[in-house]
Amino acid sequence: MSQVRVRFAPSPTGGLHIGGVRTAIFNYLYSKKMGGTFILRIEDTDQSRFIAGAEAYIKETLSWCGIDPEEGPDIGGDYGPYRQSERKKIYQKYIQQLIDEGKAYYAFDTPEEIDQMREKLKVAGVLNLNYNSASRNTMMNSLTLSKEEVKEKIQAGIPYVVRFKMSDKREIRFHDLVRGWVLVHSSTLDDKVLIKSDGLATYHLANVIDDHLMKITHVIRGEEWLPSAPLHVMLYEAFNWEADIPYFVHLPLIMKPDGNGKLSKRAADKGGFPIFPLNWTDPTSGETRQGFREMGFSSNALVNFLSLLGWNPGGDQEIFDLKALITNFSIERIGKSGTKFDFDKAKWFNQHYLKNTEIEVLAFELIKDLYDHYGLECSLELGKQIVELFIQRVTFPQEFASAAQFIFHEPQSYDQKVIHKKWNEESKMVLNAYANKLAVLSEINGDSAQELFQTTMASIQMNPGKVLQLLRVSIMGEGSGPDLMKIIEILGPVEISKRIQNAIVQFDQIKIVLP
Numbered sequence: 113m114s115q116v117r118v119r120f121a122p123s124p125t126g127g128l129h130i131g132g133v134r135t136a137i138f139n140y141l142y143s144k145k146m147g148g149t150f151i152l153r154i155e156d157t158d159q160s161r162f163i164a165g166a167e168a169y170i171k172e173t174l175s176w177c178g179i180d181p182e183e184g185p186d187i188g189g190d191y192g193p194y195r196q197s198e199r200k201k202i203y204q205k206y207i208q209q210l211i212d213e214g215k216a217y218y219a220f221d222t223p224e225e226i227d228q229m230r231e232k233l234k235v236a237g238v239l240n241l242n243y244n245s246a247s248r249n250t251m252m253n254s255l256t257l258s259k260e261e262v263k264e265k266i267q268a269g270i271p272y273v274v275r276f277k278m279s280d281k282r283e284i285r286f287h288d289l290v291r292g293w294v295l296v297h298s299s300t301l302d303d304k305v306l307i308k309s310d311g312l313a314t315y316h317l318a319n320v321i322d323d324h325l326m327k328i329t330h331v332i333r334g335e336e337w338l339p340s341a342p343l344h345v346m347l348y349e350a351f352n353w354e355a356d357i358p359y360f361v362h363l364p365l366i367m368k369p370d371g372n373g374k375l376s377k378r379a380a381d382k383g384g385f386p387i388f389p390l391n392w393t394d395p396t397s398g399e400t401r402q403g404f405r406e407m408g409f410s411s412n413a414l415v416n417f418l419s420l421l422g423w424n425p426g427g428d429q430e431i432f433d434l435k436a437l438i439t440n441f442s443i444e445r446i447g448k449s450g451t452k453f454d455f456d457k458a459k460w461f462n463q464h465y466l467k468n469t470e471i472e473v474l475a476f477e478l479i480k481d482l483y484d485h486y487g488l489e490c491s492l493e494l495g496k497q498i499v500e501l502f503i504q505r506v507t508f509p510q511e512f513a514s515a516a517q518f519i520f521h522e523p524q525s526y527d528q529k530v531i532h533k534k535w536n537e538e539s540k541m542v543l544n545a546y547a548n549k550l551a552v553l554s555e556i557n558g559d560s561a562q563e564l565f566q567t568t569m570a571s572i573q574m575n576p577g578k579v580l581q582l583l584r585v586s587i588m589g590e591g592s593g594p595d596l597m598k599i600i601e602i603l604g605p606v607e608i609s610k611r612i613q614n615a616i617v618q619f620d621q622i623k624i625v626l627p
């Protein structure tokens with residue numbers, strides 16, 4: 113087989129949807145697996161839907177995910193330009209060829225006239241209301257008008273489109289590497305517009321010409337493009353390129369978490385998860401939607417999660433970094449049926465990668481967050497201790513800073529339920545004794561803090577379980593949290609002793625107020 117060349121071909125019509133990122137990843141993985149080339153092509157022929165900033169957003173996303181293309185706009189390559197708006201001349205040349213060969217034709221019908229045609233067909237009981245082999249002969253186009261009439265109209269500046277003359281009796285067969293042979297009868301297809309009235313190529317024309325000229329070997333894209341594939345195959349034939357039709361790989365749909373319908377922005381809002389990889393600000397409404405990155409996802413976690421949406425590596429392994437994904441990836445293991453978007457699973461991956469990040473890296477991030485968001489200064493040593501304390505409990509790195517607030521401030525309030533249930537003369541005695549013992553120490557580690565607590569309890573003949581939660585509330589305000597003895601080690605015996613003494617006064621008052 114010739115050198116594998118794949119392309120990711122997004123339209124810059126808004127923020128790149130997470131499904132688009134998955135398409136880009138699959139293209140990237142396959143190209144790397146095969147030692148091929150990954151190309152970015154910007155499909156911006158639809159000027160009415162063009163959104164400034166969308167192309168830059170696409171590039172930033174690919175770069176954040178670590179899946180940079182080898183050819184593309186601003187990168188260059190032998191098959192450029194890679195932005196379709198810069199390829200108008202190329203499309204003009206090829207459409208002229210189709211017109212000259214009678215495979216495409218000018219059509220001057222107004223939208224109203226097309227509506228009227230449909231209306232007439234409907235009244236006559238015709239089911240297929242398309243502009244097609246049956247209806248085209250009743251319309252205003254270069255098949256029904258004389259050459260002179262056509263010329264006159266064009267010269268007079270009458271708006272027109274160029275349509276593909278779809279055959280009415282062809283069985284179109286093509287092979288999709290995921291779905292197998294796909295068979296469509298051409299009578300079900302219409303005479304698609306190839307050149308719009310603004311003179312620009314439509315997606316179909318530009319896409320096919322570019323895939324051919326850019327020597328694309330595999331078209332890997334979302335399932336929503338499957339219905340366009342028969343037309344694309346017919347276009348390849350019309351250009352006599354059938355020998356080079358690329359392999360098609362239509363990726364399964366990404367479904368809502370409950371499996372009911374396609375994943376949408378609304379479903380994402382409902383589920384409280386992002387739909388965009390990075391923050392995206394809609395230029396018209398000014399509204400910003402939080403991206404996976406800003407929510408605290410690492411690109412490793414997101415790429416790992418997305419690569420398993422529709423691709424099944426076989427076996428139990430779920431953790432794959434980019435290198436492992438490349439090694440293991442295969443088109444044969446891409447499924448046909450829709451794949452559910454499970455946000456909890458995405459978080460699970462993030463947690464995994466977070467736990468495997470170097471403590472020091474997370475500590476630096478924490479130190480920055482503490483300073484930026486809380487105005488708190490924190491040493492690297494303390495930062496590392498905090499990260500270790502919470503690493504099993506957080507999903508996103510920014511959670512460290514908020515979780516660590518009690519390290520820097522005495523509790524502002526205390527869990528009243530715990531106090532109400534457990535605060536009494538006996539527990540007061542224990543906390544008091546423990547505080548007194550700590551007060552005279554200069555430092556303590558987790559183990560000796562535990563030992564000291566146990567001996568204090570034993571001397572009063574009390575079960576540690578009865579006071580442990582109160583001890584925690586006295587130090588952090590809350591009744592649950594990470595390893596308490598580690599917290600005592602981090603804060604040190606003097607601070608802990610002070611917190612317990614303060615808490616004892618507060619607990620007494622709370623207990624009086626709350627009978």
Ligand code: GLU
Nearest residue numbers: 121122123155319333337
């Ligand atoms: N421009 C299309 C899109 O926005 C590309 C479809 C294809 O890959 O052929 O998804």
